[in-house]
Amino acid sequence: MSTLLERLRGRGWRMTAQRRVVAEVLSGEHIHLTADEVLVRAAERLPEISRATVYNTLGELVALGEVTEVATDGRAKRYDPNAHRPHHHLVCGGCGTIRDVQPDGDPLAALPASERFGFTVSDAEVTYRGLCPACAAGA
Incomplete structure (x- = not known):
């Protein structure tokens, strides 16, 4: 059973059936699907599911804090079920693949006080960009 499903049941x-299928589609590691990709995969399991239901369910999951929206380079928003473990993203500039990464160190500590402009910084979102092995091989 996916961690997302367990968290939702616990709440x-x-x-x-529709919500369960959306949650199942979002289960696993390194999941960063667009709403349309969620719809396609959900419809394979539950053909009668509607676009509106998928979009509404994703919106509810984001509002609950169980899924986060990830946007990179003006591409479509993607939905990340890894919402409860701090992490950053590694994004391929060729194919758009996104991987979750947990580098060593505290990204907040990397921002010197002189660069905080008086802000009380509570969170950092770091995106590493490059080429995945497949795209690098084709370059």
Whole structure:
């Protein structure tokens, strides 16, 4: 069973067939699907699921803090179920693949006080960009 499904059940979230399928599609590691990709995969499991249901369910999951939206380079938003473990992203500039990474060190410590402009910094989102092995091989 996916961690996302377990978290949702633990919260008492009403688990309709449509919501369950969306949560199942988002299960696993390094999942960063667009809403349309979620719809295609959900429809393979539950053909009657509608676009509106998928979009509404994704919106609810984001509002609950169970899924985060990831946007890179003006591409479509992607949905990341790894919302409860701090991490950064590694993005391929060729194919758009996104991987979760946990580098050593605290990214907040890397920002000197002189560059904080009086802000109380509570979080950092770091995106590493490059080429995945497949794209690098074709370059």
